[in-house]
Amino acid sequence: MKNSLSKMACLDLYLSKLSKEEYDAINLEEEDYKEKIMPLISWDVFEESKLKRLEAIERKTDIDIIKSFAKEHKWKNDLDLIFSKHDFDAIVITNRYQKIQWVNNGFTKMTGYSKKYAINKHPSFLQGKLTSDKTKESIRKHINANKPFKEVIINYKKDKTPYKCEISVFPLYNNKTTHFVALEREVV
Structure with missing residues (x-):
């Protein structure tokens, strides 16, 4: 058949x-x-295949951009290992003071906020009344310890819709931590 x-x-x-x-x-x-x-029915197969190829190209482009940041800042992290072991839709790079320096298009798709709007803000602008104080404190402790971690936090989209966001955060370092990268995805 x-x-x-x-x-x-x-x-x-x-x-x-x-x-x-x-x-x-x-x-x-x-x-x-x-x-x-x-x-x-072949169009369905074609479109699905095309979408997967475009997503793969966009993912590679995002990773290449981060690798160019890595070269500029002389980060010693194994970025290939980080990206190969974690699922993500959005990428956020912050400086060591947690000010957003760069986000990918996946961030805009996930949150509704533009790249321009997010730059120089703290990721806390995504939080709201359902965001757990306990989770926020845990994230602060992990960041201060300069250790990689994973958390699920309730964030808010631009339209005020809450969503569960799984974040995997990695300190980016040369001789010291200069930035953090957060790989994020919406979870159920």
């Missing part, structure tokens, strides 16, 4: 590219073709 669906989808594509004369020359029996016609 799957194979015949695939063949029909390919036939649909082929026939759609023919001129009227080429189509008429094939001389398909209309009744036979109508009985076998299937919905065009």
